Amino acid sequence: MSESLGSGRPPAPEQKPTTALRRRLAELRGPATPARPLDARALAALAANPGCRRRALLDGAGVDKGALAEAIGSPSAAFGQSQFAFMRGNAFEAKVKGDGGTELLRLLHERMGKGAEPPGQALTPDLAAAGPEGRAARTALALREATEAGGWALLDHPMLALEVAGSPAYLEPDAVVVHPDGRWTVVEIKSFPMIDAAADPSKVGAAARQSAVYVLALERVAVLTKGASVDHSVLLVCPRDFSNLPTASVVDVRKQLAVTRRQLTRLSRIEDIADELPPGTTFDLDGQSGASLATAVEAVPAVYAPECLAACELAFHCRGRAREQGTVTALGRSLRGELGSLTTVEEVLAAARGESGDPADPTVAAVRRAAALRAEAGAPCH
Structure with a gap:
């Protein structure tokens, strides 16, 4: 894992x-x-699926994708934590933040302290306020005051605001720590284990993408705060091995941050996507038949990948359409990348049989070679 990098350009x-x-x-x-x-x-x-225009438009418009999936007769993909995992995560987070966050601050100083004095008595400002907008304003004030004070401060479940396609998105990281030098660090506390100092890469990747959103929102506050900077690395705290004892790693989120910025820029231009829709297209659930809504959904191009099952309510619907069309993206992004210009299963099979495709194309040659090897492996022995 990389070390902390500072805020870079505003x-x-x-x-x-x-x-x-x-x-x-x-x-x-x-x-x-x-x-x-x-x-x-x-x-x-x-950020995980930047090419999906369907999700960009529906999320930008604030459409309830779960209700939309039910209305078009497709089951809504179920994802998220079980009740047991939720309770276990809350208990672990309480343990990490116990005693004024002593253990959390120790881990952060150990991994990202940069020679600063170990945290003694850290500020823990009260962030209570009326509604998410009030809490976001109170968080911004607490961050400024802590930066001016020049010591350690731990903000427990601060509220951050980010403007997305005309609507405020309110974001709540597990914690933000203010360093004596004015740096702000996002802390994510997860209940999945780190075994031999390594965690499940897919879960770490999901945590990194989520943390990048928090970093982006923090940057909007830091740019208005004198002496403040935002780390482009976050502290990921997890149980060590098979115990309930916390350990931590530093996760560089620069790549995820860049992707998130591009997606938000795209969302600010979703009018371009909307303008390509047929006249009268709407996702209004009131007074529309399932067939009309399905037609509206299909009017927006989608890019399905198996990872969508863990993140989008329309995943089952999009998977069904991808299978009907025979697109190779339904088999995974890595395979899609390997197959180059061959975008459907039928095209791949035709190329393998020698019925289509340019033999000079490395992808076509590789597919034909694979088909020949498979035929040899299945041939009877003489």
């Missing part, structure tokens, strides 16, 4: 959506339907 100003765009998004989800708020998990899922 974030570019966000493009404010126009009134016309906000009106257009309201029409898409239904004028009487409140927008479904975006959270860090939804934004991280967008």
Whole structure:
């Protein structure tokens, strides 16, 4: 894992959506339907599948994808923690933050202290306020005050705000630590284990994408705070081996941060996606048949991958369509990347049989070689 890197260049100003765009998004989800708020998990899922125009548009418009999936007759993909895992995670987080966050601060100083004095009595400001907007304002004030004080501070479940396609997304990281030198570090506490100092790469990747969203939101506050900077590495705290004792690793989220920035830029231009829809397209659940809604959904291009099953309510619907069309993305992004210009299963099989494809194409040659080896392996012995 990499060390902390500092904040780098300040974030570019966000493009404010126009009134016309906000009106257009309201029409898409239904004028009487409140927008479904975006959270860090939804934004991280967008970053994980940046090519899916369908998810970008539906999330940007605040459409309830779970209700939409049910309305078009497709089961909504179930994902998230079980009740047992949720309770175990809460218990572990309470243990890590116990005694004023002593153990959490010790781990952070050990991994990311940069020669600073070990934390003694850290500030733990009260972040209570009315509603998410009030909590976000209170968090911004606490961050500024802690930075000016020049000591250690631990913000437990701060509230951060990020403007996404005209709607505020309120984000709640597990913790943010303010260093004596003015650095702000996101802390993510997860209940999956680190065994021999290594955790499940897929789970670490998901945590990194989610943490990158928090870092992006923090940058919006830091740019207005004198002497503040935001780490582009986060502290991931997990149980050590098979115990309930905490350990930590530093996770570099620069790559995930760059992808998230690009996705938010794309969301600020979702009017371009909406303009390509047939006239009258809407995802309003009131007064529309399932067939009409299905037609509206299919009007927006999607890029399905197996990873969508863990992050999107429409995953089963998109998987069914991908299988009907025979797209190789349904078999995984890595395979899709290996197959180059061969985008469907039928194209791959035709190339393997020698019925199509340029023999000089390395992908076609590799597929034909694989088919020949398979035929040899299945041939009877003489």
